Amino acid sequence: MLEEDKGTTGITIRNLYKIFGANPKAHIDAVRNGMTKAELNARHGHVLGLRDINIDMPAGHIQVVMGLSGSGKSTLIRHINRLIDPTAGEVLIDGADVVKMNAAELRAFRRHKTAMVFQKFALLPHRTVLENVVYGLEIQGVARAKQLEAARRWIARVGLEGFEDNYPNQLSGGMQQRVGLARALANDAPILLMDEAFSALDPLIRMDMQSVLLDLQKEIRKTVVFITHDLDEALRLGDRIAILRNGQIVQQGTGQDIVMKPADDYIASFVQHVNRGRVIVVEAIMKPGMHDKGAGLPLVPQGTILEHAARIMTERRIGALHVQDADGKPMGYVDMQSIIAAMVTPAGP
Amino acid sequence: MDWLTRFPHMDDTTLTALKKSIDEGFRAFTRAYGDRIETFFDPLQYFLIQSERFMTGTPWPIILALIAGIAWFASRSWKIVAGTVITLLLIGFFGMWTDTMKTVSMIFVCTVLSIAIGIPIGILMSRSDRFQGIINPVLDVMQTMPSFVYLIPVVMLLGIGRVPGLIAVVIYAIPPIIRLTNLGIRLVDKDVLEAADAFGSSSWQRLKNVQMPLALPTIMAGINQTIMMALAMVVIASMIGVQGLGQPVLKAIANQYFTLGLFNGLAIVGIAIIFDRISQAYGKRLQKHLETVHA
Numbered sequence: 001m002l003e004e005d006k007g008t009t010g011i012t013i014r015n016l017y018k019i020f021g022a023n024p025k026a027h028i029d030a031v032r033n034g035m036t037k038a039e040l041n042a043r044h045g046h047v048l049g050l051r052d053i054n055i056d057m058p059a060g061h062i063q064v065v066m067g068l069s070g071s072g073k074s075t076l077i078r079h080i081n082r083l084i085d086p087t088a089g090e091v092l093i094d095g096a097d098v099v100k101m102n103a104a105e106l107r108a109f110r111r112h113k114t115a116m117v118f119q120k121f122a123l124l125p126h127r128t129v130l131e132n133v134v135y136g137l138e139i140q141g142v143a144r145a146k147q148l149e150a151a152r153r154w155i156a157r158v159g160l161e162g163f164e165d166n167y168p169n170q171l172s173g174g175m176q177q178r179v180g181l182a183r184a185l186a187n188d189a190p191i192l193l194m195d196e197a198f199s200a201l202d203p204l205i206r207m208d209m210q211s212v213l214l215d216l217q218k219e220i221r222k223t224v225v226f227i228t229h230d231l232d233e234a235l236r237l238g239d240r241i242a243i244l245r246n247g248q249i250v251q252q253g254t255g256q257d258i259v260m261k262p263a264d265d266y267i268a269s270f271v272q273h274v275n276r277g278r279v280i281v282v283e284a285i286m287k288p289g290m291h292d293k294g295a296g297l298p299l300v301p302q303g304t305i306l307e308h309a310a311r312i313m314t315e316r317r318i319g320a321l322h323v324q325d326a327d328g329k330p331m332g333y334v335d336m337q338s339i340i341a342a343m344v345t346p347a348g349p
Numbered sequence: 350m351d352w353l354t355r356f357p358h359m360d361d362t363t364l365t366a367l368k369k370s371i372d373e374g375f376r377a378f379t380r381a382y383g384d385r386i387e388t389f390f391d392p393l394q395y396f397l398i399q400s401e402r403f404m405t406g407t408p409w410p411i412i413l414a415l416i417a418g419i420a421w422f423a424s425r426s427w428k429i430v431a432g433t434v435i436t437l438l439l440i441g442f443f444g445m446w447t448d449t450m451k452t453v454s455m456i457f458v459c460t461v462l463s464i465a466i467g468i469p470i471g472i473l474m475s476r477s478d479r480f481q482g483i484i485n486p487v488l489d490v491m492q493t494m495p496s497f498v499y500l501i502p503v504v505m506l507l508g509i510g511r512v513p514g515l516i517a518v519v520i521y522a523i524p525p526i527i528r529l530t531n532l533g534i535r536l537v538d539k540d541v542l543e544a545a546d547a548f549g550s551s552s553w554q555r556l557k558n559v560q561m562p563l564a565l566p567t568i569m570a571g572i573n574q575t576i577m578m579a580l581a582m583v584v585i586a587s588m589i590g591v592q593g594l595g596q597p598v599l600k601a602i603a604n605q606y607f608t609l610g611l612f613n614g615l616a617i618v619g620i621a622i623i624f625d626r627i628s629q630a631y632g633k634r635l636q637k638h639l640e641t642v643h644a
Contacts, residue, residue, distance in 0.1 A: 081547055110549035122544035126562045126638050135558075136548045167638040187548065 009094055009113065009190035009223055010059040011080060016089030017053075018075055018247075021046030024087045037246055049075045050247045053089070057240070059190075060221040064238030066228055072247040073227045077195050080225060081114045082106055093191070111140045115184035119196035121176045123168040129155065129179050130164040136187035154182040158212060174205035181212070185220070194226045198233065210236055231270050235259070235279050243267055256284050277307035277343040282323050285342045286332040291320040299324045302331060306339050313339075379505050390512045393462075397511045400458050401592075404450040412450065413437055420623070424630030432626070436619040445594065445616045452583055452593035453620060459515060459579045463523045464572060471530025471568075472556070481531065488524040496521055496585050504589055514591030522578040529571030533564030569632035573625060580621045 019027055019040070027035070027046050037048040050072045057063040067073040078084040079091055082098050091098040093113060101109060115136060123132050133151040142150075155164055158178040168176050177197060184192055194213075198206045210233065217224065228234050234241050235255040242252045251263035259279050262268040283302045291297055299322045300309055309321055313336055320335040358364070404412065413434065420433045440449050474481040500517055507513040537560050545559045561568075587595025594613045601610030 083543060083546060107549045107551060110547060112549075114547070116544070116547040118540060118544055120540050122538075122540040124541060124544075124559065124562075138558075139548050139550050139554055169639055193547075 011055075011057040011063075011191065011223060011225070012090075012092040013053050013055045013057075013076075013079070014090040014092065015052055015054060016050055016076075016079060016091065017087045018049035018072075018079070018084065019046050019087045020049050028088050048247050050079075050086075053249060055242055055249070055252065057223060057225060059223050061239035062217060062224040062226055062237050064226045064228060064234040064241045065244055066231060066234040066238075066241055067244035068229055070246075071244040073229075073244050074195055075247075076244065077193055077225055077227050080191070080193055081110050081116065111136070111187075113189050114191045114193055115187035115189040116193040116195065117177070117180045117184045117197040119199055121168070121173075121180045121200075123176060123179055123183070125168055128165050128167055129160060129171070132168065132179055133182045133186050135183055136189075140187075150186045150188070151182070154186045155179075157185070157216070158182045174201050174209065177201060177209060178212070181209075185216070190222055192222045192224045194224060196227050196229070199228065199230070206233070213237065231274060235274065243270075255279055256281065260284060275307075277310065277339075278305055280306050280342055282306065282309050282321070282334050283331060285338050286323050286334050287338070288332045290330070291322065291333040291335065297322050297333070299330070302326070306343055309334060310336070310339050310343075375502065375505065383506055386506055387508075387512075390507065390516075393458075393515060394510075394512050397455070397458050397515060401451055401454040404454040405447055409441065409446060416623075420627050423627045423634075425634065426630060429626050429630055433623050436623055440616045440619055443612055443616075445597075445613060448592070448594045448597065448613070449616055449620060452580075452595070452617070455511075455515070455518070455583070455586075455591060455593055456576060456579050456620075456624070459518045459522060460572065460576055462515070462519055463526050463575045463579075466519070467523050467526035467571070467575070468530050468568065471527045471571075472534065474527065474531040475534035475560075484527070488527060491520055492524050496582065500585075500589060509590040511591060514586040514589050517589065518579050518582045518586050518591075521582050522575045525574035525578065526568070526571040529567050529574070530564065533567030533571075534560045536567065537563045566632050566636045569628065569635060573628040573632065576624045576628060577621060580617060580624070583617060 017028060017031060018024075019031060021027070021044070024046060027040060027044055031040060031048060031051060037051075040046050040048050053076060055063070055065075065073045065076055075084060079086050080093075080098070082091070082101070086099055089099065093109075096105075096109075098106070098109065124135065127135075130148070130151055133155055134147040137147040137150060152164070155161060158181050160175060160178050160182065163171065163175065168179065171179070177200075180197070184194075198209045201209060213224075214237065226234075226237055228237075235258075238255055240253065241255055241258055243250050243258065245266060251258055251267055256279070258267065259271050259274055259276060262271050281302065282300060282304045285306075297318065297320055298312060298316065300312065302323055302325050304323070313319065313321060319337075320333050322333050323331045325331050359367075416437065417430050417434050420430045421427075424430070437449075440446060470484065474484050496517060499520060500513075503513045503516050507516070541559055541563070542555065545555050550558065583591075583593060583595040584598050585595075587593065587599050594617050597613040598610050598617075600606065601613070
């Protein structure tokens with residue numbers, strides 16, 4: 001499979017701080033010693049963008065960074081390819097610290113290691129779809145024939161065949177973002193940065209684009225960093241999710257962790273409106289051993305969502321299911337009672 | 350109370366001495382460096398003469414076809430091509446063909462020179478706020494200083510002729526192209542620039558692939574303005590020996606030949622309209638990709 005050659009580039013962010021203002025270095029120690037964002041702004045007129053960010057983004061998976069506007073999520077993603085310089089901290093990719101790169105190294109890094117998709121598409125309006133998609137390869141100095149070959153392949157892959165010679169303005173928002181995605185993918189970089197890539201799209205088209213991304217990710221296995229303010233989107237796409245608030249990470253983990261064990265009231269209030277039946281999987285609420293009805297019950301694989309398990313039970317008019325792991329070994333059972341209990345939103349704080 | 354009714358000024362002898370010493374200083378500079386400066390501008394002189402020789406020496410049907418061809422290439426509009434041809438035929442019919450060709454040649458050289466100097470300066474201005482801060486007041490002076498004033502030192506240095514005329518016209522006509530190049534680049538969408546950076550563009554690639562193409566419609570508006578301002582200088586330039594439609598106008602002023610002045614004035618208006626329509630149509634064609642067609 002493709003996994004071995006592409007999935008080796010993880011991202012490690014260590015103690016990352018960003019202060020906006022005239023003289024950020026002067027205030028870094030005060031912030032390290034616990035000065036709050038409000039205090040820093042009131043006393044020194046500097047804005048705290050990010051405070052002590054530590055994330056390990058595993059190679060070949062989708063890492064979602066979620067937060068509301070002003071939480072610093074777009075600032076954070078721009079530190080990975082250093083469109084924004086940090087005040088302190090490290091961004092380690094393939095053993096190299098992006099923060100310490102000089103201009104030439106940084107350019108080479110951006111050309112070969114990362115590709116980015118933007119909220120407002122940021123396509124070149126004077127170039128056709130085809131010419132937009134070749135952009136990254138053109139910058140790298142790849143031979144023209146190869147540029148075109150890759151561009152046509154990715155344009156077809158995102159479903160835009162036949163639109164190669166259109167200008168971005170002639171396309172709808174959803175189609176424009178497909179161009180943005182094709183442009184990033186044509187670059188063939190191991191890291192894909194997506195800054196609120198689907199936020200500007202209509203809900204239906206957004207769902208559609210999420211499916212396109214998940215579908216593609218099964219083949220390309222890139223390290224995807226996906227920024228969003230939408231928890232449903234985060235839960236659907238994210239192998240791992242980090243939640244950002246006021247420039248700090250308040251919780252990190254899988255979607256399960258966040259829905260089942262919200263770290264604080266802030267996250268709990270977010271999670272309240274999630275359709276839990278589509279997020280929580282059977283093994284999260286499974287009881288060990290066999291159900292007392294014994295071996296007659298149907299088996300479902302681990303990773304089955306509660307909604308699906310409940311549907312099987314109602315269709316077959318049974319009250320419990322057995323769960324098996326990837327090798328087909330039984331792991332435990334779930335019953336209707338516990339499924340309903342898990343799907344009902346706990347009383348809000 | 351004398352000082353209230355009469356502005357207290359520098360005493361007359363000092364003032365005269367000041368003016369005299371500046372004048373003498375400049376005259377000495379002219380004597381010492383005039384020849385060298387003239388040699389420096391020789392290539393321009395050559396360019397001007399060649400261009401004029403081409404415009405006046407080539408048989409008129411060829412020139413007419415050439416201008417019509419350029420009009421078609423730039424505008425893709427039969428209306429503009431027809432208007433151009435009819436205007437030129439009328440000008441020729443009224444006996445002003447040679448003078449008009451001399452003026453067109455002069456304007457062409459001025460525009461090429463203004464573009465060659467103006468666009469790089471505009472690019473530098475867009476990159477540095479400090480440089481912009483220095484250049485802006487200079488441009489203000491160039492645009493507001495009465496042109497007769499800077500004709501004096503130009504004539505002192507280079508005498509009467511085509512090159513001093515060219516320099517005077519360029520000084521007057523170059524500010525719009527500098528300003529609009531600067532403005533056009535500064536107005537380029539920040540999101541698109543960020544995308545160019547994210548893909549690892551060098552600053553030359555950024556300029557070539559993103560900034561210049563997106564600023565081009567604005568730059569074209571600057572070129573259009575530059576051409577119009579150059580045409581406005583034709584009569585003044587004729588005072589220092591530039592040949593073309595300006596000289597008959599000058600003669601008409603001196604001798605009160607109303608009709609001569611009117612005809613040549615109208616010929617200037619005619620070629621101004623031709624230049625304007627062609628360059629604007631070209632600018633509009635550059636923006637074709639901005640038309641929203643999707644429905």
